[in-house]
Amino acid sequence: MFFSKLLYNVKSESKSSPDEVINISSLGKVYNTGKIKFEALKGVDLKVSRGEMVAITGPSGSGKSTLMNLIGCLDTPTSGTYHLRGEAVSALNKLELAEIRNRRVGFIFQSFNLLPQISVYENVEMPLLFGGVSRNKRKAKIVDLLTRVGLEERMEHKPTELSGGQMQRVAIARALAMDPDIVLADEPTGNLDTSSGGDIMNLFQELWEQGRTILVITHDPALAKRAPRRVEIKDGRITMDTKGQ
Amino acid sequence: MYKPRPGLILYLFFSSSRVQKKRAVLTVASIAWGTLSLLLLLSFGEGLGISTATAMRGIGNDIAVLWPGSTSLAWQGLPPGRPVRTVIEDIDLLKNRVQGLAGAAGEIQNYGAGIKYNKFESNATVKGVTWSFGELRNHIPAPGGRFIDPMDEQQRRRVAFLGNKIAEKIFGQEDPVGRTLYIEKIPYTVTGVMMPKVMMGNYNGLDEDQICIPITTFKAQFGINNLQMIIIKPDHPDRMAFVLEEMNKVLGAKYRFDPTDKRVFGTWDTVESTKGHRKIMSGLKIFLGIIGALTLIIGGVGVANIMYAVVKERTREIGIKMAMGARRTWVTGPVVLEGMMYTLLGGAVGLLMAMTLIIILGKLPTEGNEAVAMLGKPTLSMSIGIVSSAILGVIGLIAGYFPARRAASINPAETLRYE
Numbered sequence: 001m002f003f004s005k006l007l008y009n010v011k012s013e014s015k016s017s018p019d020e021v022i023n024i025s026s027l028g029k030v031y032n033t034g035k036i037k038f039e040a041l042k043g044v045d046l047k048v049s050r051g052e053m054v055a056i057t058g059p060s061g062s063g064k065s066t067l068m069n070l071i072g073c074l075d076t077p078t079s080g081t082y083h084l085r086g087e088a089v090s091a092l093n094k095l096e097l098a099e100i101r102n103r104r105v106g107f108i109f110q111s112f113n114l115l116p117q118i119s120v121y122e123n124v125e126m127p128l129l130f131g132g133v134s135r136n137k138r139k140a141k142i143v144d145l146l147t148r149v150g151l152e153e154r155m156e157h158k159p160t161e162l163s164g165g166q167m168q169r170v171a172i173a174r175a176l177a178m179d180p181d182i183v184l185a186d187e188p189t190g191n192l193d194t195s196s197g198g199d200i201m202n203l204f205q206e207l208w209e210q211g212r213t214i215l216v217i218t219h220d221p222a223l224a225k226r227a228p229r230r231v232e233i234k235d236g237r238i239t240m241d242t243k244g245q
Numbered sequence: 246m247y248k249p250r251p252g253l254i255l256y257l258f259f260s261s262s263r264v265q266k267k268r269a270v271l272t273v274a275s276i277a278w279g280t281l282s283l284l285l286l287l288s289f290g291e292g293l294g295i296s297t298a299t300a301m302r303g304i305g306n307d308i309a310v311l312w313p314g315s316t317s318l319a320w321q322g323l324p325p326g327r328p329v330r331t332v333i334e335d336i337d338l339l340k341n342r343v344q345g346l347a348g349a350a351g352e353i354q355n356y357g358a359g360i361k362y363n364k365f366e367s368n369a370t371v372k373g374v375t376w377s378f379g380e381l382r383n384h385i386p387a388p389g390g391r392f393i394d395p396m397d398e399q400q401r402r403r404v405a406f407l408g409n410k411i412a413e414k415i416f417g418q419e420d421p422v423g424r425t426l427y428i429e430k431i432p433y434t435v436t437g438v439m440m441p442k443v444m445m446g447n448y449n450g451l452d453e454d455q456i457c458i459p460i461t462t463f464k465a466q467f468g469i470n471n472l473q474m475i476i477i478k479p480d481h482p483d484r485m486a487f488v489l490e491e492m493n494k495v496l497g498a499k500y501r502f503d504p505t506d507k508r509v510f511g512t513w514d515t516v517e518s519t520k521g522h523r524k525i526m527s528g529l530k531i532f533l534g535i536i537g538a539l540t541l542i543i544g545g546v547g548v549a550n551i552m553y554a555v556v557k558e559r560t561r562e563i564g565i566k567m568a569m570g571a572r573r574t575w576v577t578g579p580v581v582l583e584g585m586m587y588t589l590l591g592g593a594v595g596l597l598m599a600m601t602l603i604i605i606l607g608k609l610p611t612e613g614n615e616a617v618a619m620l621g622k623p624t625l626s627m628s629i630g631i632v633s634s635a636i637l638g639v640i641g642l643i644a645g646y647f648p649a650r651r652a653a654s655i656n657p658a659e660t661l662r663y664e
Contacts, residue, residue, distance in 0.1 A: 074568060074658040095572060102570020109661055113565045117262040127569040129253060174569070 020086070021181050021213050022048040022071060027080035029066050040066040042236040043080065048182075048215065053208040055227035056217045063236040064217050065186065071215065072107060072184045073100045085181055102130045106175030110187035112167040114159040120146070120170050121155040127177045145173040149203065165196025172203060176212075183207065185216045189223055201226055254578035257571075261579055262562060264555055269587065272544075272551045276591020276637075277598065279544035283537030283633055284599035288623035290533040294526040296443070296621030301522055303444030303452075304515060305382045307482040309489060310448060311475045311510040320503040329500045329509050331472045333460055336375050338499070339477065343491045345484045350378035352474035353463055354449060360456070361427035362415050369411055370455045371428055373463020379406070381476045383442060384452060390422045390437025393459050397436075401461040405433040410453035412438045426456075431466060433458060446518070448474070475510070482516045489514075538636050544591060545640035552584045552648035556655075563652050564660030577649035584645025585638075592637040600625065 029041040040063045048054055058064045069075040070082060073089055076097075082089045084104055092100065106127075107113075114123050121142055128138045146152050149169040151162075159167055168188060175183055185204070189197035201223050208214055218224050232240035263269075304310075315328045336351040343349070351374070358371040378384065379392030384406065386392050397404050405426055412421050412435075421435040444451055464470055479488040489512065490504070497504035556563070563576055607622045 069658040072568070074661075075656075098567070098570050098572050100570075101568060107568050107661075113561070113568075113661055115260075115262075115562055115565060118260050122260065126566065129256065130566075130570045130572075130575070132250075178570075 019050045020047060021050050021052075021084070022046060023081075023083040023086075024071075025081050027067075027070060027077050027082060029063075029070060029075070030078045040236055041070070041077075044233075044236075044238055046231065046238065046241075048213060050181075050213055051208075051211050052229060053204070053212075053214045053227045054216070054229045054231055055224040056215060056231045056233060057219070057224050058233035062233045064233045067233065068184055068186055068215070068217050071182070072105045073097045102127055103178050104181045106178070106180040106183045108168070108171050108175050108183065108185035108188050110190040112159070112164075112171045112191070114167055114170055114174075116158065116160050119156050119158060120151065120162070123159060123170055124174045124177055127174060131178050141177060142173075145176055146170075149173045163196065164192050165199055168192060168196070168200050169203065172200075172207075176207075181213060183212055183214045185214065185218075187218055187220075188216065189218070189220050197223075250575075254575060254582065257566075257575055258579035258582045261583070262559060264551065264558070268551055268554070272547050272587050273591040273594060275547040276541070276544035276588050277594035279537075279541030280592045280595025280633065280637065281598045281602075282540040283534070283636065284595065284625065284629065285602065285623065286533040286537040287530065287629045287633065288599070288603055288625045289620070290526070290530040291624040291626050291629060292621035294530065294621075295624060297445060297522065297526070298519075300443040300445035301515070301519055303383060303442045304446055305476070305478070307485070307516050307519070308381050308476055308478045309485060309515065310513040311477070311492075312473060313471075313475070314509060314511055316502045316506055317508040318503040318506045320497075320506070321501060323501060327502070329496070329502060331475065331496065331500075332470050333375075333464060333472065335472065335496065335499070336377075336475070339475070339492060339495060342495045343477075343488060345480050345488050345491065347478045347480040348377050348381050349478070350375045350381050350476040351460055351472040352378060352476065353460060353467075353469050353471070354473055355463075355467055355469075356449070358456075359427075359429050360415065361430075362424070365415050367414070370450055371405075371463070372455055372457055373460040373467075373469075374457050375460050378457065378476065381478050382452070384457065385440040385442070386437035387440050389420070390435075392437055393457060398459040398461050401465050402459060403431060403433045403462055404436045404459065406437050406457040407435060407439065408451070408453040408455045409439050409441045410451070411456060428456070428458070429466065446513075446515075448513070485514055485516045534632065541636060541640060545588065545644045548584050548587050548591075548641065548644035549647060551587065552580060552645055553651065555583065556580060556648045556652040559652070560655055560660050563655050564657040567655065567657040568661060573653045576655075577653050580649035580652050581642065581645035584648065585641040588637055588641030588644060592634070596633075 024044060024046040026043040026045060027041055028039070028043055031038040031040055044067060056064050056067065066075070070077050077090060084100065089100065115126070124142045124145060125138055128141060133141070143152065146155055149172055151166060151169055151173070154162060154166065159170060162170065188204070189200050192200060197220070204214060204216065205226060216223060216227060224230055230240070230242045231238055313329050313331050316325050319325050333351055336349050339346065339349045353373045355371045357368045360367045360369050374393065376393050376395045376398050384392055386406070387409070392406050393404060396402070405428065407415070407421055415421070415426065416424065421438055424435050425432045426435055427433070439452060441453065477488060477492060479485050493506070493509070494504040497506070502509055566576060603623045603625060
């Protein structure tokens with residue numbers, strides 16, 4: 001046990017700098033539906049360091065959602081390599097991928113994707129349950145997170161009793177529950193009005209300032225502008241990366 | 246390192262969104278109906294088995310009835326075809342000499358003896374029997390009476406034990422015990438009446454229509470000393486063949502016939518026929534069980550159907566859980582549990598309905614209807630419970646398993662994108 005951990009650390013350090021969270025090289029994804037072959041990603045290279053906030057933009061159908069699914073380990077690439085904190089994700093089986101999604105990645109969706117039949121508290125609790133966190137630690141964590149997003153008064157409410165902006169804040173609390181290495185947000189303000197969208201953007205700003213690594217896919221130029229680094233995808237390739245400039 | 250977490254699966258099961266009530270009720274009803282059919286069929290089979298087994302025992306438990314005939318083999322210079330005429334004293338000889346014998350009785354019949362009581366006159370079968378006949382042939386006295394006892398036999402008393410039907414015919418509503426009945430103009434005192442019983446097999450008529458008197462009295466009155474029937478009972482049913490062999494040896498020595506000659510006595514071995522009956526009954530029960538199980542499978546298809554619908558409805562919910570790191574078993578477990586829940590709930594409802602129906606059916610009067618009486622009362626037994634629960638469990642598991650597999654194959658990436 002001890003040795004394997006040691007070995008793991010050595011390996012990860014030998015491969016990349018300790019600050020590197022995402023290391024993607026010539027990543028490709030082909031959707032094969034039998035009749036039609038669709039190449040969604042045509043060799044993407046991307047490195048993201050700890051504490052970065054990256055906005056991924058691009059027209060619809062450009063492959064940015066595919067990229068997000070691959071980064072979030074919801075899907076597996078057909079070519080290329082992906083290292084998450086030095087670990088080769090492409091080599092993992094389903095069980096290990098589920099573990100990665102639980103511990104390393106926090107998802108935030110355009111349509112919030114909260115479970116409507118359980119309370120706000122239980123929604124945030126779900127990833128902690130999957131991670132096997134003890135009851136007391138869960139409670140402390142959930143109260144802390146919901147306080148941070150300003151919803152400590154709404155813990156026992158059902159998500160359907162909340163406004164869109166509040167639901168998205170619950171989703172953010174849920175995404176942070178397991179202290180993931182990366183937070184992936186897919187059009188987080190897409191379903192919100194301008195003012196609550198602004199609140200969410202401020203929240204992201206705060207999280208970034210606290211040192212979180214955040215990837216945001218967005219059409220929203222206002223949100224994209226607030227990210228220090230912008231990556232643009234077109235036709236399955238990265239066409240612009242402000243870090244490179 | 247995989248740790249199964251039943252508690253988590255249970256939590257996920259309870260916190261899943263619920264299906265439409267009407268749909269769930271219909272599914273549960275279909276399982277309940279299937280369970281009801283299965284249980285009723287099985288318990289009717291059980292009831293039929295019990296009543297026919299009781300009827301088989303009407304003649305007596307684990308006995309053999311033998312009637313003397315002729316030899317079929319040559320023996321010690323004597324030719325075959327000699328009749329063997331056993332006498333009353335041979336019963337005591339058998340009791341003393343045959344090993345492994347629990348009891349032996351002799352019987353001589355008079356098929357058309359004249360009967361008279363007050364103005365009632367008729368003919369009936371009168372049989373002279375040894376005192377042990379009553380127990381071996383299940384002539385159980387109704388309260389207030391008794392069968393013929395050893396003293397009756399020893400002292401050649403004129404006492405009679407009546408079948409319940411003939412007693413009713415002669416005495417009507419009167420209590421026959423202690424009254425005087427004339428058999429061929431000789432007065433007999435009635436000592437007892439037989440308890441009613443169902444007989445599936447008989448020889449020379451039903452016991453309920455016949456009158457028993459001590460065999461010694463019978464000999465004195467009718468002058469017949471040769472036994473028509475010998476009834477024997479081994480101390481254990483498995484020893485029947487052995488006891489029959491021993492009996493042949495003892496009587497073969499006395500009457501000089503080959504003890505291996507199986508045709509001297511005609512033999513009705515009720516142990517054998519009980520075995521045959523048991524086989525037929527278990528065949529029937531399996532057949533009824535299969536029909537019931539098939540009905541239940543239709544209910545199972547209903548459960549599988551609703552679970553497929555549930556998985557489809559919860560595609561997004563399942564996708565969300567997968568995105569948060571739910572493992573395969575945490576997705577499939579609750580689905581299987583839910584399928585099991587519908588099945589077991591339906592099973593419980595079906596069991597309640599079956600129990601109610603069986604109690605009601607058990608209260609219905611069956612007197613006067615022989616066919617219904619023979620069909621017996623439907624009976625729920627432990628084995629029916631175990632078999633039914635096993636069938637229900639398997640159906641529930643299968644009905645949940647396939648939809649759960651579909652749930653596990655959901656691709657979260659596709660389900661989470663769009664509204």
